[in-house]
Amino acid sequence: MDTQKIVQNALAAGYVVPAFNIPHLPMMEPITRAVADEKSIGMIQVARLEWEKFEAESLEKVAELYGKYKKPGYTLLHLDHVPVVDEDHLEVDYLSIIRRALKAGYQSVMVDGSRLPLEGNIAATKAAAEIAHAAGVPIEAELGAVMGHETSQQSIPYEEIFAGKMGFTKVDEAVRFVKESGCDWLSVAVGSVHGAIADNLLDKKKPAAKLDIQRIAELRSALGIPLVLHGGSGIVESYITAGIKAGIAKINVGTELRQPYERALRETGSVEAAQESVYTRCRELIRDFLHTAGNAEILNK
Numbered sequence: 213m214d215t216q217k218i219v220q221n222a223l224a225a226g227y228v229v230p231a232f233n234i235p236h237l238p239m240m241e242p243i244t245r246a247v248a249d250e251k252s253i254g255m256i257q258v259a260r261l262e263w264e265k266f267e268a269e270s271l272e273k274v275a276e277l278y279g280k281y282k283k284p285g286y287t288l289l290h291l292d293h294v295p296v297v298d299e300d301h302l303e304v305d306y307l308s309i310i311r312r313a314l315k316a317g318y319q320s321v322m323v324d325g326s327r328l329p330l331e332g333n334i335a336a337t338k339a340a341a342e343i344a345h346a347a348g349v350p351i352e353a354e355l356g357a358v359m360g361h362e363t364s365q366q367s368i369p370y371e372e373i374f375a376g377k378m379g380f381t382k383v384d385e386a387v388r389f390v391k392e393s394g395c396d397w398l399s400v401a402v403g404s405v406h407g408a409i410a411d412n413l414l415d416k417k418k419p420a421a422k423l424d425i426q427r428i429a430e431l432r433s434a435l436g437i438p439l440v441l442h443g444g445s446g447i448v449e450s451y452i453t454a455g456i457k458a459g460i461a462k463i464n465v466g467t468e469l470r471q472p473y474e475r476a477l478r479e480t481g482s483v484e485a486a487q488e489s490v491y492t493r494c495r496e497l498i499r500d501f502l503h504t505a506g507n508a509e510i511l512n513k
């Protein structure tokens with residue numbers, strides 16, 4: 213399976229490739245099973261903060277488990293957010309994490325320099341892109357501020373952020389960014405919100421988010437590369453459908469599966485029961501929300 217081709221095919225065919233996060237290792241088995249049972253393409257991904265602040269352990273551990281449960285023809289392994297500067301404002305040795313991921317067999321990687329000014333983000337992304345491309349692997353980058361991880365931004369009401377397009381990816385900056393950094397896919401800030409990482413917010417329902425469809429369409433026509441939507445949980449369905457049509461070719465889903473897992477585990481004490489609730493919810497999302505059931509054959513062509 214050629215990851216770059218699959219995402220390109222999704223963009224051309226008007227589909228999205230869902231990418232499911234693994235904050236808890238037992239989520240691997242039910243998610244890969246759900247993806248294959250729906251005959252969808254689906255990425256399995258882990259972000260640095262999921263092995264630092266949740267229970268994913270390490271990128272190597274996730275890759276090892278993926279090797280055990282992967283479904284050839286349906287699943288792909290992606291490295292989500294490797295921040296250059298993290299959510300606690302600390303510098304990260306991001307290039308060595310990306311090198312480790314490539315060695316462990318990740319089929320695509322993400323570098324997140326979005327906390328840096330434009331110049332710094334370009335330079336950091338370019339350095340990561342060179343390493344990924346030398347290994348024949350596509351790289352995702354982020355431009356703009358997808359709200360959520362930083363607690364400081366959570367005090368601003370969502371409607372205010374959306375109305376003011378606060379932190380949204382600007383088209384002219386994006387054109388320069390993609391050209392100079394060499395990234396293959398771009399995570400854009402167009403209204404979605406990252407899942408909470410603060411303890412008191414972990415269980416809360418996310419705010420119903422909207423998307424700036426016009427901005428997505430403008431970015432797509434100016435850039436011509438697949439756009440990625442982070443914070444896919446909690447977006448109103450009609451916006452998802454329109455966003456995919458406008459140019460979103462990969463969508464990250466974290467909270468929608470993490471919460472059922474944690475809730476079932478808390479209520480029943482059984483990992484198996486928690487896995488089954490992830491399986492059921494994942495199939496629902498693929499079938500009824502993202503509408504990617506059955507697309508594996510088309511996207512693999």
Ligand SMILES: [Zn+2]
Binds near residue numbers: 293358406442443464
């Ligand atoms: Zn993200």
